[in-house]
Amino acid sequence: MKDLFDKIYKDKGPLGKWADQAEGYFVFPKLEGPISNRMKFQGKEVITWSINDYLGLANNEEVRKVDAEAALAYGSAYPMGARMMSGHTDLHEQLQNELAAFVKKEAAYLLNFGYQGMVSTIDALVNKYDVIVYDVDAHACIIDGVRLHQGKRFTYKHNDMESIEKNLMRATKMAEKTGGGILLISEGVFGMRGEQGRLKEIVALKKKYNFRLFVDDAHGFGTLGATGAGAGEEQGIQDDIDVYFATFAKSMASTGAFIAGDKEIMDFLKYNLRSQMFAKSLQMQLVVGALKRLDMLRTMPELKAKLWENVNALQSGLKERGFNIGTTQSCVTPVYLKGSIPEAMALVKDLRENYGIFCSIVVYPVIPKGLILLRLIPTATHTLEDVEITLDAFSAIRERLENGTYKRLSAAVAEAMGEAV
Numbered sequence: 049m050k051d052l053f054d055k056i057y058k059d060k061g062p063l064g065k066w067a068d069q070a071e072g073y074f075v076f077p078k079l080e081g082p083i084s085n086r087m088k089f090q091g092k093e094v095i096t097w098s099i100n101d102y103l104g105l106a107n108n109e110e111v112r113k114v115d116a117e118a119a120l121a122y123g124s125a126y127p128m129g130a131r132m133m134s135g136h137t138d139l140h141e142q143l144q145n146e147l148a149a150f151v152k153k154e155a156a157y158l159l160n161f162g163y164q165g166m167v168s169t170i171d172a173l174v175n176k177y178d179v180i181v182y183d184v185d186a187h188a189c190i191i192d193g194v195r196l197h198q199g200k201r202f203t204y205k206h207n208d209m210e211s212i213e214k215n216l217m218r219a220t221k222m223a224e225k226t227g228g229g230i231l232l233i234s235e236g237v238f239g240m241r242g243e244q245g246r247l248k249e250i251v252a253l254k255k256k257y258n259f260r261l262f263v264d265d266a267h268g269f270g271t272l273g274a275t276g277a278g279a280g281e282e283q284g285i286q287d288d289i290d291v292y293f294a295t296f297a298k299s300m301a302s303t304g305a306f307i308a309g310d311k312e313i314m315d316f317l318k319y320n321l322r323s324q325m326f327a328k329s330l331q332m333q334l335v336v337g338a339l340k341r342l343d344m345l346r347t348m349p350e351l352k353a354k355l356w357e358n359v360n361a362l363q364s365g366l367k368e369r370g371f372n373i374g375t376t377q378s379c380v381t382p383v384y385l386k387g388s389i390p391e392a393m394a395l396v397k398d399l400r401e402n403y404g405i406f407c408s409i410v411v412y413p414v415i416p417k418g419l420i421l422l423r424l425i426p427t428a429t430h431t432l433e434d435v436e437i438t439l440d441a442f443s444a445i446r447e448r449l450e451n452g453t454y455k456r457l458s459a460a461v462a463e464a465m466g467e468a469v
């Protein structure tokens with residue numbers, strides 16, 4: 049009989065297999081110093097384009113003061129126990145009420161983590177007779193939530209209305225047979241490519257098909273819509289989102305998350321969400337910190353305005369210089385280049401070492417072979433000077449990519465990785 053660990057000794061997984069070449073630099077890099085537009089990487093200052101601190105709250109002085117005072121007042125233990133048992137407080141309720149009002153829903157419920165909360169919410173909303181319809185490019189938390197589902201599920205082609213309708217038709221037939229309902233799950237903003245989910249068109253299909261819409265708006269919350277209520281507000285259909293989700297890990301620059309919707313549905317989730325029923329309540333310093341952050345989202349529209357000034361400068365600058373930034377409709381700014389994985393590694397190294405630009409890199413299998421995706425996340429802390437420096441650096445690296453510099457530089461890397469350049 050095999051030892052359980054045999055497979056692990058042999059195969060470290062699709063990402064883990066690159067650990068020797070990539071760890072500490074391309075993956076698990078250590079960015080040092082306060083979270084901001086400029087941080088330190090391996091002792092050198094870099095312009096940081098890889099952190100979802102959209103509104104620049106992570107290192108805001110007032111926010112840090114409130115966080116510190118809350119930690120002093122409550123420590124990190126309080127309250128102990130699950131919400132249902134002994135972990136419930138007035139401030140948890142107040143935060144829920146304020147979040148609900150902010151996203152224009154009747155009620156909200158707090159989640160300890162976005163990922164775990166999404167998985168659990170999907171699990172709680174459906175039973176084995178129900179059918180789930182979701183985008184093939186959905187975030188891992190949606191995919192993993194769907195994995196728990198014991199009934200039927202259909203994926204549709206990414207943001208493709210024809211495919212959405214076709215799968216709603218199939219789901220309707222199936223649900224009529226099983227006697228269940230349909231849950232359609234989309235993201236408000238797809239975090240890798242920056243496209244918004246086609247929520248308005250999906251909502252229009254509610255006239256033809258009977259389904260409920262669940263939106264993961266991790267990247268839309270605080271960044272989109274007139275008041276920052278997210279992709280639904282931006283597209284004018286916030287009321288038609290049946291269950292709204294956002295994490296505190298991006299615009300709110302913290303930890304935690306929430307869902308919002310009709311009171312009756314939130315009341316149901318309160319009693320059925322296993323991630324919250326069987327886990328310790330969100331700790332108080334995070335609750336107090338979230339109240340402060342939410343207040344800033346509400347009362348300081350200049351943060352969102354500055355964010356968008358940077359987004360527009362960066363995205364229009366890239367386009368003017370002929371870069372392919374795909375079809376982004378959000379702050380997420382992808383830059384697509386052509387090249388192999390070793391070329392991508394050489395290019396990123398050049399960007400970091402010689403131009404002081406730190407951004408995330410995405411390669412095959414996340415995107416098609418032969419493409420390199422550099423993903424930039426502008427924030428309110430960036431300056432127009434940061435944007436200019438970055439645009440110049442991108443022009444320089446594109447030239448080197450096209451004239452084969454990285455191909456040559458990467459030869460050694462390719463050899464080490466056993467992959468043809």
Ligand SMILES: Cc1ncc(COP(=O)(O)O)c(C=O)c1O
Nearest residue numbers: 161162163187189239266295297
């Ligand atoms: C689309 C999306 N959903 C959910 C999550 C998970 O949220 P959290 O970091 O709070 O677990 C993320 C990442 O943070 C995300 O990008």
